[in-house]
Amino acid sequence: MQTAAPEPPADPTLSTDPGSPPPAGGRSWTITELAQEFDITPRAIRFYEDMGILTPSRDGRNRVYDLRDRTRIKLTLRGKRLGLSLQEIKQLVDMYESPTDTRAQLTAFLGILQAHRAQLEQQRDDIEVTLAEIAQHEEKCRGLLAEAGRG
Secondary structure: OOOOOOOOOOOHHHOOOOOOOOOOOOOOEOHHHHHHHHOOOHHHHHHHHHOOOOOOEEEOOEEEEOHHHHHHHHHHHHHHHOOOOHHHHHHHHHHOOOOOOOHHHHHHHHHHHHHHHHHHHHHHHHHHHHHHHHHHHHHHHHHHHHHHHHO
16 A cells, blocks of 8 residues: 655745735845846736735835745746736636645646647647638739739
């Protein structure tokens, strides 16, 4: 009888409570620093905050981003590169902060990836059909131009 492998330790970059100040001695960033680091606009970062993906703490009127927020931006941008919606990204990122059982997280992520793959494959098929139609029209135009040149 096999025993279950121990669960990996929780990711420390995602373990702080939302909106809490960074851990003592923990690194923090301003909105401008993160925008420059990830080559996105401060407005995009504020939008991610409005969507509930980021929850920076405040120092007066200034937002203070900790390692958790920085990691969530990185995961958000990775999800966007995969073509996921912000709602899908938020759902997945939020799951990483849930209890240590990753089975549900991985199953949900796999489902999202499979659906996205199917959508992209359908788009590729549609593009191939459109390209074939364009090739037919080009061929017909070339034929008509050749006839017009002989006449």
